[in-house]
Amino acid sequence: MEERFEKLYRENARYVYNVALGILRNKAEAEDVMQNVFIKLFETYGSFRGESSIRTYLYRMAVNRSIDLIRVRSNRSSKLEQIELPQNTVNNQAKAELDSLMSRLPVELRTPILLSEIAGFSYKEISAILQLNIGTVKSRINRGMTRLKEMAAKEVMHGV
Amino acid sequence: MECKTVKELLYDYTKNEISAGQKESIASHIKQCHECTAEYDELIRLKALFGSSLESPSPVVLASIREKLAAAPSGRRLHGFLRPVIGIAAAVMIIASAGFYTSGIISHKNNITDYMIESYEVVEPEFYDNTVYNYETDILYGDVL
Numbered sequence: 001m002e003e004r005f006e007k008l009y010r011e012n013a014r015y016v017y018n019v020a021l022g023i024l025r026n027k028a029e030a031e032d033v034m035q036n037v038f039i040k041l042f043e044t045y046g047s048f049r050g051e052s053s054i055r056t057y058l059y060r061m062a063v064n065r066s067i068d069l070i071r072v073r074s075n076r077s078s079k080l081e082q083i084e085l086p087q088n089t090v091n092n093q094a095k096a097e098l099d100s101l102m103s104r105l106p107v108e109l110r111t112p113i114l115l116s117e118i119a120g121f122s123y124k125e126i127s128a129i130l131q132l133n134i135g136t137v138k139s140r141i142n143r144g145m146t147r148l149k150e151m152a153a154k155e156v157m158h159g160v
Numbered sequence: 161m162e163c164k165t166v167k168e169l170l171y172d173y174t175k176n177e178i179s180a181g182q183k184e185s186i187a188s189h190i191k192q193c194h195e196c197t198a199e200y201d202e203l204i205r206l207k208a209l210f211g212s213s214l215e216s217p218s219p220v221v222l223a224s225i226r227e228k229l230a231a232a233p234s235g236r237r238l239h240g241f242l243r244p245v246i247g248i249a250a251a252v253m254i255i256a257s258a259g260f261y262t263s264g265i266i267s268h269k270n271n272i273t274d275y276m277i278e279s280y281e282v283v284e285p286e287f288y289d290n291t292v293y294n295y296e297t298d299i300l301y302g303d304v305l
Contacts, residue, residue, distance in 0.1 A: 005229075009225075013217065021215060029216075035221065039228055097209060118214065122177060123175075145206065
């Protein structure tokens with residue numbers, strides 16, 4: 001592997017995986033997405049001019065492939081997403097709480113939050129990855145975070 | 161600044177994607193307003209959950225990706241690797257042909273060496289225009305979600 005690609009892989013593999021995992025909520029599928037996007041990127045990365053456009057493209061592929069998988073999955077069974085998560089991804093209390101809250105957010109609110117919180121992208125970068133305008137990105141993140149706060153408050157009230 | 165405005169800008173504040181003036185107003189508002197402080201603290205707590213919940217992909221999968229990448233064709237890598245090999249091969253063939261020619265075995269040197277060199281001609285990789293966002297013009301495209 002060339003040094004430039006090796007660096008890109010080393011610095012992003014874990015975050016790409018966690019973004020895909022946050023969207024799909026299924027470990028095996030997230031690993032498949034990670035594998036597919038890096039191999040696909042490897043075939044074409046020579047034509048990229050800058051690191052920032054490579055990262056944008058990488059996460060855009062990961063998000064699109066994850067959403068495609070959700071669509072395929074929802075055609076097969078609408079219940080699969082809810083069934084697989086607890087067995088595959090819950091490792092500790094913090095994670096259990098986050099998974100429980102995120103599982104109740106629709107994917108269009110979940111995805112920009114994951115890109116912001118896990119991969120650390122700016123609004124501008126997220127707008128490029130999701131091909132949405134910045135206003136829409138901000139609004140979705142704010143709506144998503146507000147819902148997360150409301151759900152967390154309800155869980156505290158009900159002693160969950 | 162009113163509580164409603166502060167709450168709307170809290171996430172931007174945590175991301176530091178806010179003007180210096182707004183940043184200052186929010187910081188001073190949070191110091192005085194218990195409700196907004198609680199809101200801010202909860203936001204910080206939720207954000208921390210993301211950081212502490214990161215998982216690592218399976219080492220087996222990571223190793224498998226590395227293996228596949230090592231074997232996968234890459235426009236840039238393959239051409240970079242092949243260029244010296246092709247150059248050396250062409251040079252060896254030219255020298256060999258010249259040797260045969262001078263020894264009288266081959267009398268059509270030019271045709272044969274030309275054919276050999278053409279056979280190993282390097283094909284430039286295709287150009288992929290993967291630009292997804294133009295930061296200078298701020299051009300954005302359709303909604304995928």
